[in-house]
Amino acid sequence: MSTTAIPTNTKWWNGGRSPFNISYGKVMMWYFLMSDAFTFGAFLISYGTIRFSVNEWADPNKVFDSAPFIHGGAPLLFVSIMTFILIISSVTMVMAVHKGHLMDKKGVEKYMLWTIIGGLAFLGCQAWEWTHLLTGEHFVLAKNGALEAWNTSVIHNPWGKELDAAALKEALGKTSPKVLQSMIMSHDHAATAASLKGLSVTQLTEKVNEMVAAGHMHVNNPGPIAFGGYFFGITGFHGFHVFSGVVINIIMYIKAKMGHFEQRGHYEMIEKAGLYWHFVDLVWVFVFLCFYLI
Amino acid sequence: MSEHHSAISSPEITYAAPHKDGVVKKFMKVTWVLSIITVIELVLGLGLAKNWFGESSGVILFIKGVICILSLAKAYYIVSVFMHLGDEIRNFIMTIVVPLCLFIWFILAFLWDGNSWKNLRNTDAGSRTEQVAKPAVTEKGLKN
Numbered sequence: 001m002s003t004t005a006i007p008t009n010t011k012w013w014n015g016g017r018s019p020f021n022i023s024y025g026k027v028m029m030w031y032f033l034m035s036d037a038f039t040f041g042a043f044l045i046s047y048g049t050i051r052f053s054v055n056e057w058a059d060p061n062k063v064f065d066s067a068p069f070i071h072g073g074a075p076l077l078f079v080s081i082m083t084f085i086l087i088i089s090s091v092t093m094v095m096a097v098h099k100g101h102l103m104d105k106k107g108v109e110k111y112m113l114w115t116i117i118g119g120l121a122f123l124g125c126q127a128w129e130w131t132h133l134l135t136g137e138h139f140v141l142a143k144n145g146a147l148e149a150w151n152t153s154v155i156h157n158p159w160g161k162e163l164d165a166a167a168l169k170e171a172l173g174k175t176s177p178k179v180l181q182s183m184i185m186s187h188d189h190a191a192t193a194a195s196l197k198g199l200s201v202t203q204l205t206e207k208v209n210e211m212v213a214a215g216h217m218h219v220n221n222p223g224p225i226a227f228g229g230y231f232f233g234i235t236g237f238h239g240f241h242v243f244s245g246v247v248i249n250i251i252m253y254i255k256a257k258m259g260h261f262e263q264r265g266h267y268e269m270i271e272k273a274g275l276y277w278h279f280v281d282l283v284w285v286f287v288f289l290c291f292y293l294i
Numbered sequence: 295m296s297e298h299h300s301a302i303s304s305p306e307i308t309y310a311a312p313h314k315d316g317v318v319k320k321f322m323k324v325t326w327v328l329s330i331i332t333v334i335e336l337v338l339g340l341g342l343a344k345n346w347f348g349e350s351s352g353v354i355l356f357i358k359g360v361i362c363i364l365s366l367a368k369a370y371y372i373v374s375v376f377m378h379l380g381d382e383i384r385n386f387i388m389t390i391v392v393p394l395c396l397f398i399w400f401i402l403a404f405l406w407d408g409n410s411w412k413n414l415r416n417t418d419a420g421s422r423t424e425q426v427a428k429p430a431v432t433e434k435g436l437k438n
Contacts, residue, residue: 018307020386027386030379034390041397045404052408053415061343075343080336087332091325094376098317271378278377282369289365293339294358 029272033279036241040283043237044290047230058159058227060292063152066132079292082125083284089118090281093249097274100267105256108270112253115277119246126239130232139183139219141167146174147219149182154228160221168212168219172205180204187216231291238287241280248273324375331364338364 020027051057061075070077092114099107137149138158150158163171172180181196184207196204211217252273261267338361340346347353374380379387 020383020389021307022382022386023307030386030390034393037394038396041400045400048401049404049408049411052405053411055412055416076336076339080332083332084329087325087328090372090376091321094321095318097378098321275377278372281376282372285365285368285372289335289362293335293361293365294342 023268025268025272026275029275033275036279037283040234040237040286043230043234044286047234047290050224050226050230054224054226056161056223058157058223063133063159064129064292066136068128076292078125078129079288082122082129083288085118085122085125086281086284089115089122090278092118093274093277097267097271100261100270103262103267105259105262108256108261108267109253112249112256112270116246116249116253119242119249119277122242123239123246126235126242130235133231137182137186139179139186139217141171141219141221144174145171146176147171147179147183149179150222152228152231154232155225157223157225157227158220159227160223163219163221165212169209171219172208175205177201177204180208183208183217184211187211234287235291238280238283241283245273245277245280248276320375324371327371328368331368335361335364 018024018027064079065072065075067074067078067081092111096108096111096115099111133152135151137151139147140150140156140158140160141163142148150156152158180201181193181204184196184204185191185193188207188211199207208217212219252270255261255269256267261269338357342354342357347357379390
């Protein structure tokens with residue numbers, strides 16, 4: 001079909017032709033992404049405001065210091081893997097768009113597949129990180145003066161200032177034997193519920209005190225409660241974008257494979273999906289900055 | 295063949311930018327730039343974690359500022375090269391970039407507000423009750 005012949009059903013955007021020499025769909029994708037940037041921006045700025053308004057905040061180097069098979073002591077390691085996964089998947093996406101310009105069907109399919117794999121790998125990492133935070137127990141001085149085992153969630157932030165020795169001693173006196181047992185088990189992997197059952201509260205307290213004195217156990221005050229809500233809210237909203245990006249990319253892969261774009265004579269849909277995917281990478285630059293780096 | 299023209303995707307478009315052979319090289323260059331900036335950010339972040347820069351809050355703030363500027367550089371490369379905004383017509387670029395300038399006010403105003411909130415929290419200003427003389431209730435007033 002000649003491009004100079006104008007189909008009768010063409011809906012030009014009422015002005016005759018594109019004012020920016022860019023198709024309607026791409027312009028609208030850009031404006032959608034701009035509005036989405038304001039949504040993410042508003043979330044991150046709200047987080048910044050709250051963080052500025054309090055005297056202490058959860059230290060990211062303590063909260064995010066683990067990776068699969070590495071229990072603590074490795075700040076920034078896991079999140080840097082996630083960051084590089086997204087950068088690489090952005091590169092494969094840009095290559096898919098490039099192959100589309102060249103009308104190279106096989107090339108588009110190959111690079112879309114790599115992009116999808118990158119997106120799934122990122123989501124897997126995020127699932128691990130969330131699980132680690134939501135299931136990991138930390139011992140915290142609760143309101144009633146006793147110690148409790150807290151996870152990191154939207155209602156619990158166990159990452160406040162560390163308790164000093166005197167406060168810890170006082171709190172241990174009020175702590176239930178069950179929590180004392182789990183404190184011991186969390187650091188002494190030889191101990192089991194059965195082996196600790198026979199010990200009296202004084203003996204349990206003694207054991208915990210030894211661990212604290214040896215520097216193996218850190219007990220914190222509760223931190224600002226807003227931390228969990230912002231972390232899970234913003235990374236969750238970003239993760240949802242990654243998820244929908246993966247779904248869009250899968251649809252584009254299938255359509256490319258079925259030859260829809262080849263019939264159409266252009267791969268512009270890959271470009272639009274690419275814009276969305278790069279935007280997801282772009283947002284991660286700032287989520288990474290605000291939650292993990294500073 | 296030194297350049298390819300894209301298939302024109304819609305009759306409302308009259309021109310598609312040529313894609314030079316060097317474009318893949320450019321993508322690879324940007325990939326390296328993004329990776330190297332990320333590594334620098336990670337090293338600075340690790341430095342903050344390990345107290346390499348001392349306890350001085352001024353120095354720490356400076357390092358954090360450097361990390362923020364590096365992130366903005368990454369954003370520029372992603373948008374300009376990977377999203378091809380740099381290849382669009384200047385007026386179109388402006389319709390995206392000019393509204394984003396709202397962020398300058400947005401960030402400054404709200405962080406300022408957060409800081410002010412902290413100052414109120416740390417003084418008695420937030421809990422102070424105003425000493426306003428209440429209008430005296432006279433017997434007459436009550437009768438009315």
